[in-house]
Amino acid sequence: MQTNFSSAQLADPHVAESEKILRKCVHCGFCTATCPTYVTLGNELDSPRGRIYLIKDMLENGRPADKEIVTHIDRCLSCLACMTTCPSGVNYMHLVDHARAHIQETYKRPLLDRLTRAMLAFVLPYPQRFRAALKLAKLGKPFIGLFEKVPALKPLAAMLKLAPASIPVASPNALPGVHAGQGAKKGRVAILTGCAQSVLDPAINDTTISLLTRLGVEVVVPPGEGCCGALVHHMGREEAALASARQNVDAWTGAIDQGGLDAIIITASGCGTTIKDYGFMLRLDPAYADKAARVSALAKDVTEYLAALDMPEPVRKPGTVVAYHSACSMQHGQKIIRQPKELLAKAGFVVREPREGHLCCGSAGTYNILQSEISARLRDRKVKNIEATGASIVATGNIGCITQIASAAKLPVVHTIKLLDWAYGGPKPDGVPEERGRG
Ligand code: SF4
Ligand code: SF4
Numbered sequence: 001m002q003t004n005f006s007s008a009q010l011a012d013p014h015v016a017e018s019e020k021i022l023r024k025c026v027h028c029g030f031c032t033a034t035c036p037t038y039v040t041l042g043n044e045l046d047s048p049r050g051r052i053y054l055i056k057d058m059l060e061n062g063r064p065a066d067k068e069i070v071t072h073i074d075r076c077l078s079c080l081a082c083m084t085t086c087p088s089g090v091n092y093m094h095l096v097d098h099a100r101a102h103i104q105e106t107y108k109r110p111l112l113d114r115l116t117r118a119m120l121a122f123v124l125p126y127p128q129r130f131r132a133a134l135k136l137a138k139l140g141k142p143f144i145g146l147f148e149k150v151p152a153l154k155p156l157a158a159m160l161k162l163a164p165a166s167i168p169v170a171s172p173n174a175l176p177g178v179h180a181g182q183g184a185k186k187g188r189v190a191i192l193t194g195c196a197q198s199v200l201d202p203a204i205n206d207t208t209i210s211l212l213t214r215l216g217v218e219v220v221v222p223p224g225e226g227c228c229g230a231l232v233h234h235m236g237r238e239e240a241a242l243a244s245a246r247q248n249v250d251a252w253t254g255a256i257d258q259g260g261l262d263a264i265i266i267t268a269s270g271c272g273t274t275i276k277d278y279g280f281m282l283r284l285d286p287a288y289a290d291k292a293a294r295v296s297a298l299a300k301d302v303t304e305y306l307a308a309l310d311m312p313e314p315v316r317k318p319g320t321v322v323a324y325h326s327a328c329s330m331q332h333g334q335k336i337i338r339q340p341k342e343l344l345a346k347a348g349f350v351v352r353e354p355r356e357g358h359l360c361c362g363s364a365g366t367y368n369i370l371q372s373e374i375s376a377r378l379r380d381r382k383v384k385n386i387e388a389t390g391a392s393i394v395a396t397g398n399i400g401c402i403t404q405i406a407s408a409a410k411l412p413v414v415h416t417i418k419l420l421d422w423a424y425g426g427p428k429p430d431g432v433p434e435e436r437g438r439g
């Protein structure tokens with residue numbers, strides 16, 4: 001794509017980066033066919049190609065964002081299916097991240113939208129605040145129907161609907177410490193404790209620590225870890241996202257300096273995509289660029305790490321039929337495709353893949369709160385495809401997808417690691433039916 005940026009504009013490294021990305025796009029439109037919002041809404045401006053044109057026009061003309069561009073960029077899930085499809089290697093992720101930061105800087109949203117976003121940014125990345133908010137949400141549940149009738153209050157209704165009926169007790173494993181591996185030492189890793197996941201389902205990390213240590217891997221929870229920054233990053237709050245990134249880089253650099261690390265284990269693929277991008281996000285910060293690049297290189301989804309270990313034979317082969325839902329951040333963001341399925345199959349599960357596996361379930365960070373109608377359409381489509389597999393359970397590697405799919409599916413939805421842990425001698429995950437034999 002031809003671009004017309006002035007040399008003064010290109011002096012801004014963010015603009016220069018976006019210009020390089022724009023020039024790679026050849027307008028072929030292949031990406032439209034796999035874009036969930038184009039497939040759902042049928043509007044070119046809600047396709048990757050349409051959004052790329054809008055972003056180019058805004059940046060080239062040095063214009064503040066307007067209502068039209070905000071509408072279509074807000075509808076983008078950042079699912080990155082377009083990046084998997086694009087034959088020209090267009091880095092849509094970095095382009096849309098830049099556009100979102102530009103929107104945040106130059107566009108004044110309506111008051112209730114601003115308040116909702118500020119509240120999400122204040123609450124979600126902080127486990128204690130999030131836990132308190134979920135307790136409060138119980139009081140708000142009777143008013144969901146009322147809030148749904150007022151367009152500006154729909155995000156509040158969506159939030160209340162997603163809030164779980166009960167909140168698990170916080171796990172002591174989220175506190176800093178070292179979990180020694182059993183037997184011959186196979187490795188030493190840090191684990192991201194994260195934010196929302198540690199409140200909604202602390203058993204995911206507990207199970208990961210239990211399985212890894214049984215396999216001989218020492219697991220460190222370094223002091224100072226926090227939210228990865230993805231939630232605010234996707235809202236265009238660049239400074240907040242970079243502050244989170246720096247905090248985690250410091251925490252993991254400390255762990256690297258005190259004993260070394262083979263990997264930084266992440267159990268929520270949405271966080272993994274962001275942490276693997278820290279090297280890019282902090283490339284302009286001389287104090288952090290090298291450290292951030294090192295952290296990104298060490299970041300591994302737990303299934304990516306396990307697939308590279310010499311896994312023993314499982315203790316039991318459950319034979320349960322599992323529908324594997326590959327989160328967008330897993331398959332498109334990190335290109336982790338085969339490892340979770342192969343691990344499940346090796347552990348004795350019968351793995352089935354739903355149709356349209358490339359399409360997002362509509363979770364996408366805060367998307368199911370801020371764009372609840374499109375999100376619900378994508379969720380229902382996803383659940384229909386999952387249920388058509390005839391599986392007894394759904395496995396996936398991202399807490400956002402677990403919450404989203406479980407809000408509509410009749411099947412239990414569990415993190416992949418819990419099924420692996422069960423096969424390797426751990427307890428049967430809650431809600432998973434007894435073995436049914438191979439289907
Ligand atoms: S990130 Fe997803 S929703 Fe956004 S343009 Fe790409 S395919 Fe479409
Ligand atoms: S597939 Fe790639 S090159 Fe083609 S229009 Fe989409 S982003 Fe541009």
